[in-house]
Amino acid sequence: MGACHGLDVPLTFATLDCPLGRMLTGGAPKGEGLSRQFRTAWTGFAATGDPGWPAYDSLTVTTHLFDVEPSDVSDPEAASRALWGERGIALLDQGAS
Numbered sequence: 001m002g003a004c005h006g007l008d009v010p011l012t013f014a015t016l017d018c019p020l021g022r023m024l025t026g027g028a029p030k031g032e033g034l035s036r037q038f039r040t041a042w043t044g045f046a047a048t049g050d051p052g053w054p055a056y057d058s059l060t061v062t063t064h065l066f067d068v069e070p071s072d073v074s075d076p077e078a079a080s081r082a083l084w085g086e087r088g089i090a091l092l093d094q095g096a097s
Helices: 008-012 019-025 032-048 078-086
Strands: 062-065 071-074
Touching (some): 008 032
Antiparallel strands (some): 062 071
16 A cells, blocks of 8 residues: 555554554554554654654655664655656655745
8 A cells, every 4th residue: 555645543543453454454463563653753743843753854855764663764755756857847845834
């Protein structure tokens, strides 16, 4: 499924034993660690404004990846953005408010 709308809900609320949660994990209880990462980020952000990774910066495009070992990586979509840019598709300034 990749990244999709609603993916975070069963992970954030630790409801992996529901239809969407079972679909995301293949029915196996292997999402507890990822669920813990999501809940930690959400509650940290709600309490302090800090989810546990650097704020978005349009120069470095640092992105937090939720994974077995979570990490912050610099511009993981650089190749895709460059491909669209070559075709004249203007990029959105994600840092603008």
